[in-house]
Amino acid sequence: MESTMEVTIVGGGVMGMTCAWRLTQRGAKVMLLDQGSFGSGASSAALGALWPSAMPNPGPLQRIQRESLWQYPEFIRELSAAAGRAVGYLQQGKLEIIASEKQLEQHRREVEFANHHWPAMVGTEESKPAMEIVDRDDARKREPHAAVGDWGAVMCHRSAQVDVADLLAALRLACERAGVQMRAHCKVMEIALQSGRPRVMLEDGPIESDRLMVCAGIGVCGLSEKIQTLPPIKPVKGQALLMRSERPAVGRIVKNGAIFLVPWPDGRILVGSTTEPEAGFDTTNTTAGVDFLTRGAIETCPALAHARVESTWAGLRPTGPKRQPVMGPLPDLPSIFICAGHFKVGIGMAPKSAEIMTRWVLGGELTSDERQFAPGGMGYGGIKPAEIN
Numbered sequence: 001m002e003s004t005m006e007v008t009i010v011g012g013g014v015m016g017m018t019c020a021w022r023l024t025q026r027g028a029k030v031m032l033l034d035q036g037s038f039g040s041g042a043s044s045a046a047l048g049a050l051w052p053s054a055m056p057n058p059g060p061l062q063r064i065q066r067e068s069l070w071q072y073p074e075f076i077r078e079l080s081a082a083a084g085r086a087v088g089y090l091q092q093g094k095l096e097i098i099a100s101e102k103q104l105e106q107h108r109r110e111v112e113f114a115n116h117h118w119p120a121m122v123g124t125e126e127s128k129p130a131m132e133i134v135d136r137d138d139a140r141k142r143e144p145h146a147a148v149g150d151w152g153a154v155m156c157h158r159s160a161q162v163d164v165a166d167l168l169a170a171l172r173l174a175c176e177r178a179g180v181q182m183r184a185h186c187k188v189m190e191i192a193l194q195s196g197r198p199r200v201m202l203e204d205g206p207i208e209s210d211r212l213m214v215c216a217g218i219g220v221c222g223l224s225e226k227i228q229t230l231p232p233i234k235p236v237k238g239q240a241l242l243m244r245s246e247r248p249a250v251g252r253i254v255k256n257g258a259i260f261l262v263p264w265p266d267g268r269i270l271v272g273s274t275t276e277p278e279a280g281f282d283t284t285n286t287t288a289g290v291d292f293l294t295r296g297a298i299e300t301c302p303a304l305a306h307a308r309v310e311s312t313w314a315g316l317r318p319t320g321p322k323r324q325p326v327m328g329p330l331p332d333l334p335s336i337f338i339c340a341g342h343f344k345v346g347i348g349m350a351p352k353s354a355e356i357m358t359r360w361v362l363g364g365e366l367t368s369d370e371r372q373f374a375p376g377g378m379g380y381g382g383i384k385p386a387e388i389n
């Protein structure tokens with residue numbers, strides 16, 4: 001699948017940069033545009049937790065998300081080599097505290113499903129299952145400072161974590177080294193068609209190309225004022241914070257209801273996150289949000305009461321219809337593609353999403369799961385070219 005096609009990508013977050021890198025590797029001539037600096041949107045707010053959806057009877061989203069996570073170790077190896085810099089990635093698993101009998105029952109079903117259907121763990125002791133329920137004593141041996149209660153915990157050995165700042169820096173370098181033309185601080189005002197070719201309007205004039213990919217995250221909302229049938233991508237605010245603890249805290253991802261801790265060996269502990277769909281485009285840290293996170297962190301690991309809060313931030317997760325991403329060509333406009341709306345799992349889904357988009361853009365085989373996310377498949381209609389000229 002080699003190509004000399006010209007592709008313009010609007011938006012240089014994790015999706016835009018991963019797609020740009022992959023398309024350039026396959027010979028496409030890619031121009032990547034961002035209204036700010038690369039990786040400064042939702043991607044910069046992410047905590048880098050990579051846990052597979054353990055839902056039994058999964059749908060296409062869960063299947064594709066898992067496939068993406070299974071690809072992650074190889075993706076990180078390849079990216080580090082291409083960028084010439086290390087990317088922090090650890091597969092230490094996730095310990096999730098169980099709060100009730102009902103939750104225990106649900107986790108039992110997940111564990112059974114995961115151990116039956118997920119691929120075997122590579123490079124670990126053969127006996128280690130993908131997931132297991134552990135009782136309180138066992139959980140406390142693994143995480144002595146986590147507040148595990150009577151219902152014990154569920155361990156997901158398949159969960160991993162990536163250092164998001166490293167990832168974004170490496171993607172930018174890999175794109176530059178591969179020959180992607182990158183223009184930061186360059187806002188796309190409008191998308192149009194010129195004699196059947198996609199065209200983006202910038203402040204300093206238009207750019208035309210054979211194909212156009214919109215990876216603008218919540219910026220899709222602004223562009224859809226002009227293209228009214230672009231699928232709606234809505235913001236869902238998330239607040240998070242960074243702590244540093246002098247005292248021993250947790251050694252792997254620990255999840256406790258909506259709160260999760262992502263520790264790194266250098267003493268950083270990322271704490272996530274709120275889910276505030278009603279907040280619109282607001283990106284302030286609120287007292288209630290920070291209180292929710294600090295209180296949740298202390299409830300999960302009491303030693304964190306003494307930790308230093310180093311920074312707080314909020315990001316807007318680009319969220320597609322029914323909280324599903326939208327990936328594929330716009331109906332009636334097969335030279336314009338969208339890849340956006342990955343909500344809470346965009347960092348984890350980047351490798352697989354870029355693979356899918358590369359096949360859409362350059363013309364490759366797609367599975368029925370992959371086609372489900374195309375705007376047409378999701379019931380969004382096309383744009384009549386007359387409306388956007």
Ligand SMILES: Cc1cc2nc3c(=O)[nH]c(=O)nc-3n(C[C@H](O)[C@H](O)[C@H](O)COP(=O)(O)OP(=O)(O)OC[C@H]3O[C@@H](n4cnc5c(N)ncnc54)[C@H](O)[C@@H]3O)c2cc1C
Nearest residue numbers: 011013015035041042043049188217219238315346347348
């Ligand atoms: C608090 C928080 C925690 C999270 N934690 C995790 C996690 O642990 N694991 C995980 O997998 N995911 C996580 N996520 C989700 C993840 O961050 C997103 O799904 C992902 O970053 C979306 O990437 P994107 O490239 O689609 O969007 P973005 O990163 O937002 O990139 C879109 C880019 O488009 C640019 N743009 C927009 N409009 C225009 C325009 N008109 N012209 C030019 N450029 C434009 C923007 O400047 C931006 O750089 C988290 C999100 C938040 C907020």
